[in-house]
Amino acid sequence: xxxxxxxxxxxxxxxxxxxxxxxxxxxxxxxxxxxxxxxxxxxxxxxxxxxxxxxxxxxxxxxxxxxxxxxxxxxxxxxxxxxxxxxxxxxxxxxxxxxxxxxxxxxxxxxxxxxxxxxxxxxxxxxxxxxxxxxxxxxxxxxxxxxxxxxxxxxxxxxxxxxxxxxxxxxxxxxxxxxxxxxxxxxxxxxxxxxxxxxxxxxxxxxxxxxxxxxxxxxxxxxxxxxxxxxxxxxxxxxxxxxxxxxxxxxxxxxxxxxxxxxxxxxxxxxxxxxxxxxxxxxxxxxxxx
Amino acid sequence: xxxxxxxxxxxxxxxxxxxxxxxxxxxxxxxxxxxxxxxxxxxxxxxxxxxxxxxxxxxxxxxxxxxxxxxxxxxxxxxxxxxxxxxxxxxxxxxxxxxxxxxxxxxxxxxxxxxxxxxxxxxxxxxxxxxxxxxxxxxxxxxxxxxxxxxxxxxxxxxxxxxxxxxxxxxxxxxxxxxxxxxxxxxxxxxxxxxxxxxxxxxxxxxxxxxxxxxxxxxxxxxxxxxxxxxxxxxxxxxxxxxxxxxxxxxxxxxxxxxxxxxxxxxxxxxxxxxxxxxxxxxxxxxxxxxxxxxxxxxxxxxxxxxxxxxxxxxxxxxxxxxxxxxxxxxxxxxxxxxxxxxxxxxxxxxxxxxxxxxxxxxxxxxxxxxxxxxx
Numbered sequence: 001x002x003x004x005x006x007x008x009x010x011x012x013x014x015x016x017x018x019x020x021x022x023x024x025x026x027x028x029x030x031x032x033x034x035x036x037x038x039x040x041x042x043x044x045x046x047x048x049x050x051x052x053x054x055x056x057x058x059x060x061x062x063x064x065x066x067x068x069x070x071x072x073x074x075x076x077x078x079x080x081x082x083x084x085x086x087x088x089x090x091x092x093x094x095x096x097x098x099x100x101x102x103x104x105x106x107x108x109x110x111x112x113x114x115x116x117x118x119x120x121x122x123x124x125x126x127x128x129x130x131x132x133x134x135x136x137x138x139x140x141x142x143x144x145x146x147x148x149x150x151x152x153x154x155x156x157x158x159x160x161x162x163x164x165x166x167x168x169x170x171x172x173x174x175x176x177x178x179x180x181x182x183x184x185x186x187x188x189x190x191x192x193x194x195x196x197x198x199x200x201x202x203x204x205x206x207x208x209x210x211x212x213x214x215x216x217x218x219x220x221x222x223x224x225x226x227x228x229x230x231x232x233x234x235x236x237x238x239x240x241x242x243x244x245x246x247x248x249x250x251x252x253x254x255x256x257x258x259x260x261x262x263x264x265x266x267x268x269x270x271x272x273x274x275x276x277x278x279x280x281x282x283x284x285x286x287x288x289x290x
Numbered sequence: 291x292x293x294x295x296x297x298x299x300x301x302x303x304x305x306x307x308x309x310x311x312x313x314x315x316x317x318x319x320x321x322x323x324x325x326x327x328x329x330x331x332x333x334x335x336x337x338x339x340x341x342x343x344x345x346x347x348x349x350x351x352x353x354x355x356x357x358x359x360x361x362x363x364x365x366x367x368x369x370x371x372x373x374x375x376x377x378x379x380x381x382x383x384x385x386x387x388x389x390x391x392x393x394x395x396x397x398x399x400x401x402x403x404x405x406x407x408x409x410x411x412x413x414x415x416x417x418x419x420x421x422x423x424x425x426x427x428x429x430x431x432x433x434x435x436x437x438x439x440x441x442x443x444x445x446x447x448x449x450x451x452x453x454x455x456x457x458x459x460x461x462x463x464x465x466x467x468x469x470x471x472x473x474x475x476x477x478x479x480x481x482x483x484x485x486x487x488x489x490x491x492x493x494x495x496x497x498x499x500x501x502x503x504x505x506x507x508x509x510x511x512x513x514x515x516x517x518x519x520x521x522x523x524x525x526x527x528x529x530x531x532x533x534x535x536x537x538x539x540x541x542x543x544x545x546x547x548x549x550x551x552x553x554x555x556x557x558x559x560x561x562x563x564x565x566x567x568x569x570x571x572x573x574x575x576x577x578x579x580x581x582x583x584x585x586x587x588x589x590x591x592x593x594x595x596x597x598x599x600x601x602x603x604x605x606x607x608x609x610x611x612x613x614x615x616x617x618x619x620x621x622x623x624x625x626x627x628x629x630x631x632x633x634x635x636x637x638x639x640x641x642x643x644x645x646x647x648x649x650x651x652x653x654x655x656x657x658x659x660x661x662x663x664x665x666x
């Protein structure tokens with residue numbers, strides 16, 4: 001029963017990781033911007049949701065909308081006023097990364113100042129587990145997390161493969177010059193990518209606010225997982241990032257059946273290390289020759 | 291004539307500077323190495339509220355003849371950041387006295403304190419090793435070994451809870467508590483079923499809850515701190531764990547006392563008679579309530595006491611005409627022996643740690659209650 005419980009927990013955590021990782025992978029894959037502040041979009045969405053629901057006592061649907069707007073605005077503003085100017089001055093990949101990292105620290109401190117540095121959570125009966133079988137406890141939030149992850153992922157795949165904007169976004173990662181030749185604006189497409197990528201962090205943020213709770217530093221952990229999932233899944237592959245997110249969640253939880261909890265986070269990076277060693281292109285990444 | 295007026299101007303300037311220097315001769319800065327950011331940043335606010343009130347009182351009483359100020363550095367509750375902050379305080383600010391917090395940070399900075407003869411005083415970390423960090427490291431808080439030894443007999447004998455699971459953060463504090471539980475539980479007639487270590491950065495505890503449930507203990511002792519202990523309590527309760535929670539002073543912070551999932555949890559803390567009518571305690575409690583509109587906690591009193599201790603020692607040194615250095619502060623502490631502090635008279639043991647009675651508290655959702663007074 002312990003194994004089954006850990007398997008269910010692993011799928012739930014993995015679904016959240018997949019949602020976060022897909023957003024990061026979409027941005028990184030399309031724009032080649034190492035958007036370290038993706039974790040901050042997650043933090044902002046989670047805290048706005050917490051503030052609207054728990055402090056302002058606003059209906060949760062409006063709070064979801066508010067959190068989504070906040071995360072998307074953050075992504076757009078960051079791209080327009082930080083990344084675009086740096087790229088205009090031909091700033092290196094590393095410059096963009098440092099700027100993004102700095103924004104992450106600023107957001108963490110701002111959240112601490114605005115909402116306090118203590119642990120907070122959105123109280124919801126959905127986070128409370130029910131005993132389905134003797135010794136097997138599952139919270140409604142677990143099912144919701146899995147359903148949302150599947151819906152978002154399928155929706156994203158359809159958007160990228162069936163719409164002109166989606167196809168242009170995919171083309172952006174391949175050849176920005178060609179996109180320009182077709183009369184499309186790479187900058188405008190980048191804005192769409194940032195809006196969509198930041199929006200993808202919202203469901204995981206809301207589920208975390210109700211499930212595991214929040215603190216201003218939560219974005220760093222999110223970012224580590226996103227990065228690991230992007231590499232394990234294959235850079236630029238959304239399918240790979242989603243599968244890797246689930247794999248990491250499963251590995252983290254199933255390892256508890258045999259190892260000390262101390263090792264559960266390390267397992268994530270052992271998986272990452274093994275992929276870098278034996279399959280550097282990840283699950284679905286393409287092998288490129290330099 | 292021009293030369294004469296220049297000489298007068300220079301003289302006036304020199305006198306002004308000298309007067310200004312004399313006016314600030316006794317201005318003193320001390321350091322505080324607290325987590326001001328990261329998952330344990332809330333502790334910085336809590337500790338700082340006690341420190342700032344003590345500074346206000348010392349300056350209002352003109353205890354030092356000059357102004358006392360605090361230079362805060364962010365340790366993030368991490369040893370590496372703590373060492374950087376300590377180096378800055380000691381080498382750049384040249385402070386003689388540093389307030390420290392968290393076992394890992396305190397252990398990391400203790401060597402710098404000894405090497406530079408700077409007094410470091412801890413009011414929050416409770417790892418038993420902190421009693422052995424040299425004569426320049428003092429503890430204004432009873433350490434975890436006393437807390438564990440106080441709660442285990444209570445749970446085993448009075449609450450008839452014999453089977454324990456320990457969930458501990460993998461750092462010097464958690465390891466020290468594990469060691470203490472392994473030693474104390476069999477003696478008291480209890481049993482440690484599982485000791486589950488978690489990394490300090492872990493935030494998901496659903497899987498660990500499954501392990502705890504499988505062990506089926508009577509008590510879950512949580513040896514963590516900050517946001518993580520709140521997350522453990524919430525996620526364990528959400529995952530169907532109904533057993534008793536127990537912990538140490540870390541559970542005394544407002545955030546966990548306000549958490550609905552933590553209601554019923556038992557934790558140890560030092561006994562501070564908040565109702566005491568001695569002038570130091572009464573002034574502290576009254577002014578704290580006036581300023582923050584809530585009751586202080588043991589941590590806040592400890593850091594108030596840490597700063598007050600500095601004020602009392604420095605006052606003695608200034609009276610004797612001695613410079614306020616770490617070396618002189620240590621000599622003065624050894625000479626003075628007892629100090630009037632919040633909670634009563636305080637005596638330091640030879641290892642620089644105060645001994646205080648321990649009480650057992652219960653979180654009741656209404657500010658907490660004492661379920662077993664100290665010394666019973």
